[in-house]
Amino acid sequence: SQTIHQWPATLVQPVGSPLSLECTVEGTSNPNLYWYRQAAGRGLQLLFYSVGIGQISSEVPQNLSASRPQDRQFILSSKKLLLSDSGFYLCACVSSSYEQYFGPGTRLTVT
């Protein structure tokens, strides 16, 4: 079965600082990978998705970016964080058999 790892679990960063969140996947190859952000008690907003190495699709224009340097690694970054970037960030994986898995999430607070 597949496992998704995310780190860090929690992060407190000042406005204007850089960001790097990492997601790695075990137990599958060539998965579709997704980054979501979730505001408290609300649905998940799709930020980026990737169908392969170096292939990134952005859903929402913003100051965030994503990269996929390896098949099972997905990174979410920012050069300068905004207060509005605070939220719960989830990495997800959809396997070739259409099974979906979510990582444990990263709680980001921008102060």
Next chain:
Amino acid sequence: TQLLEQSPQFLSIQEGENLTVYCNSSSVFSSLQWYRQEPGEGPVLLVTVVTGGEVKKLKRLTFQFGDARKDSSLHITAAQPGDTGLYLCADLTDKLIFGTGTRLQVFP
């Protein structure tokens, strides 16, 4: 861009009551999924439905997919405090698009 609207946004009920939550899409679903999420955790898949008019039951949960494949409902019978959580519908295409969510609170 596909929009998935869920209603109600919030629902607070007593243990033993029945409830229904709804999911409506601006376009036809490819593959409709329902998830439940607890605070601080990722969503957990409850069910996947593909065929218009399909009804699936999972213990006290009944999922119905509209004939036109643009809407769905989730009915919970005799709700229990353990049903508390955020219920999300989603469409699985090359992107996994989630609905706005319904937050359910079941009081003992």
